[in-house]
Amino acid sequence: MNAMTAIAELMGPAAVLTSPEDIAPYAVDWRSAYRGTPEAVLRPSTTAEVAETVKRCAAENLAIVPAGGRTGLSGGAVPQANGPKSVVLSLERMNRIRDIDARDFSLVAEAGCVVQNVQQAAAEAGRLFPIQWGAQGTAQIGGMLSTNAGGIRTLRWGNARELVLGLEVVLPDGRILDDLRRVRKDNSGYALRHLFIGGEGTLGIITAAAMRLQPALKRVETAYVAVPSPDAALSLFSRMMESGAEVIGFELCARFCMEMADRHGVGLRLPLPLESPWFVMLELAAAHASIPLREIMEECLGAAMEAGEVTDAAIAESEAQRQAIWKIREDYPECGRMEGPAVNTDTSVPVSAVPEFLRIAEKEMKARWPEGRMAAIGHAGDGNIHVSLMAPPGMKDRPAWVARAGEMEPLVNAIAVSLGGSFSAEHGIGQSKRHAMAAHKDPVAMDVMRLVKDALDPDRRMNPGKVLP
Numbered sequence: 001m002n003a004m005t006a007i008a009e010l011m012g013p014a015a016v017l018t019s020p021e022d023i024a025p026y027a028v029d030w031r032s033a034y035r036g037t038p039e040a041v042l043r044p045s046t047t048a049e050v051a052e053t054v055k056r057c058a059a060e061n062l063a064i065v066p067a068g069g070r071t072g073l074s075g076g077a078v079p080q081a082n083g084p085k086s087v088v089l090s091l092e093r094m095n096r097i098r099d100i101d102a103r104d105f106s107l108v109a110e111a112g113c114v115v116q117n118v119q120q121a122a123a124e125a126g127r128l129f130p131i132q133w134g135a136q137g138t139a140q141i142g143g144m145l146s147t148n149a150g151g152i153r154t155l156r157w158g159n160a161r162e163l164v165l166g167l168e169v170v171l172p173d174g175r176i177l178d179d180l181r182r183v184r185k186d187n188s189g190y191a192l193r194h195l196f197i198g199g200e201g202t203l204g205i206i207t208a209a210a211m212r213l214q215p216a217l218k219r220v221e222t223a224y225v226a227v228p229s230p231d232a233a234l235s236l237f238s239r240m241m242e243s244g245a246e247v248i249g250f251e252l253c254a255r256f257c258m259e260m261a262d263r264h265g266v267g268l269r270l271p272l273p274l275e276s277p278w279f280v281m282l283e284l285a286a287a288h289a290s291i292p293l294r295e296i297m298e299e300c301l302g303a304a305m306e307a308g309e310v311t312d313a314a315i316a317e318s319e320a321q322r323q324a325i326w327k328i329r330e331d332y333p334e335c336g337r338m339e340g341p342a343v344n345t346d347t348s349v350p351v352s353a354v355p356e357f358l359r360i361a362e363k364e365m366k367a368r369w370p371e372g373r374m375a376a377i378g379h380a381g382d383g384n385i386h387v388s389l390m391a392p393p394g395m396k397d398r399p400a401w402v403a404r405a406g407e408m409e410p411l412v413n414a415i416a417v418s419l420g421g422s423f424s425a426e427h428g429i430g431q432s433k434r435h436a437m438a439a440h441k442d443p444v445a446m447d448v449m450r451l452v453k454d455a456l457d458p459d460r461r462m463n464p465g466k467v468l469p
Contacts, residue, residue: 003060004040010056011049015093017041026088029078030071031337034431036079038065038088045093047168047176047207054205055174057087063461064089066201068143069114071135073346074430076147076200080465091142094207100125105213106165106182111142111206118211127213130157130248134330142206148198150426152329155381156248157214159426160197167193168208172457182210195452200428201463203456215287221297222249222283222322226276226312230355233280233380235309236300237351240282245296249283250381251329252354256390257336257377261328264335268328271314271321280380281329283322332377341391341398342375343405345412346433348384349421360415361387369405384425387412413440429467438469 008016017023018040027037039062044050057064063086067077079086094112101107102125109118115129115136122129131144133151143149145167150159157163165184169177179193196204227233233252240247255277262270272279284293297315304310316322336342349357358376365374371392378385389408391401413423413436423436437446446468453460453468 003056003062006056007042007053010052011042011044015043015045017043023088026067026070026090027078029073029075031073034075034078034081036081036083036086038079038086041088041090043090043093047094047170050089050091050094050170050205050207051174051176053089054170054172058172058174058459058461061085061461062087063464064201064205065463066091066142066146066205068092068111068140068146069135069138070143071139072143072147072430073344073427074147074432076428076430076463076466077143078431080431083465084461086464089205091140091205091207097121098208100127101182102127102213104182105215106210107213108180108182108208108210109141110208111140111145113141115139115141115144122213123216125213126216128216129163129211130214131160131163134333141209145197145206145209146200147428148426150379150382150384152249152251152326152379154379154384154426155250156246161194163211164193164197164209165212166210167196167206169196169204169206171204172459172462177204180208180210195456198428200430200466202453202467203462205462217285217287218289219286219291219293220283220322221285221293222281222316222325223297223301224271224314224325225280225282225301225310226272227278227280227310228276228308229278230358230380232309233278234352234354235307236280236282236304237381239300239304239309240284243284243296243300245284245291245293246286247283247381248285249281249326250379251281252376252378252380252385253279253281253329253332254374254376255279256373257332257375258328260339260375261332261335264338265328265331268331269324270328271325272312276311281325329377336375336388336390339390340393340396341401342388343402343408344386344388345409345423346384346386346425346427347412347416347421347423348382348425349416349419351381351383353419353421354380354383354385357385357415357419357421358387361412364411364415365389365408368411369408372405372408383421410436410439431466434467434469437467
């Protein structure tokens, strides 16, 4: 009996996909940049089934590629082309919320839970699951944690790592590490969960997580603001951070990015004319309805206008208008994809270095690729700016543009690192940034990571070809 037959008997035939048409969606990443065909797609529904599947795959010398909602941007959930014989292990059927405790401000969810469903469950309990980004309606908790995803609220509540209290993980030998405790203080040795958060399935498979919740937001004020420069945007950011209100969103957007959203967005309406070189999407929030957020917002924006930090502003007058502002940001990646081929980056720098980073990047790209178009958008409040170099108008040949401008990514990575930043802020390493790991990661850190990999996965079967160069 081969592994697929045995696994089908264990989980049922519907949990084992082998036909080319069923496998096809799992064999390509969201950007269509990476392709790799697995032997099968396995869809267990319990942690025990995951553990047994891992054991059977080990017996057959099959590599395992864990997959969630497959919205990742680094090729981490796709088998490596020409890599070892592998299966995709999808956690999509493990989608139960096991427990929610409003008094404890915590929730336990399985890895296949869609992030938006977790947000809704928290809201129904009068609580907030604060992570937010455009793919939350498809992305799953396991993928979110495996890539240590960020989003627009990282500046207030941190990346996914900061929301985790405990994990349940199936190790490469099939053993189950049960560390789902929700205790806030635990100094009983190494915090093992942090090995697997951001590990992209290379050390084990996250099957469930205990996560922090926050008080529900009772008041929110959102504005779409025109600013003359990134320096002015940071002055506005400081002003808002010092206002006494909770700043939960601060997105910096170049005009070119807003032009793409205006061209390709479905149902998008820009609140201000495209007359400024830069725009900011700003959000304040409070857990108590008595906090005068509107007054704080208006006072800060008024002072910023007098100081020349803001040239125009539109404050949302309703929940519909608030959602319309954030829809622009959430739909931007798809609008960018519709615009044409691009070379993309996922860099971060200290918040104060954002203007210098953008100045240097723009100067270098104009000098080397004058025909390209620089797009810059991202989470200025935490220093994570996504810089892209778009192909000239009308050019649709992605391989040709990558061949021409592919060196833009290592250039921008080097600029970020030189300013004390990182070449990977929130999308993970996957396949796309292994070269950057080799170029920029501290050699001692790389040695330690390889030692950990050797200890947990000596046969190199867990998500091969990812993270480590």
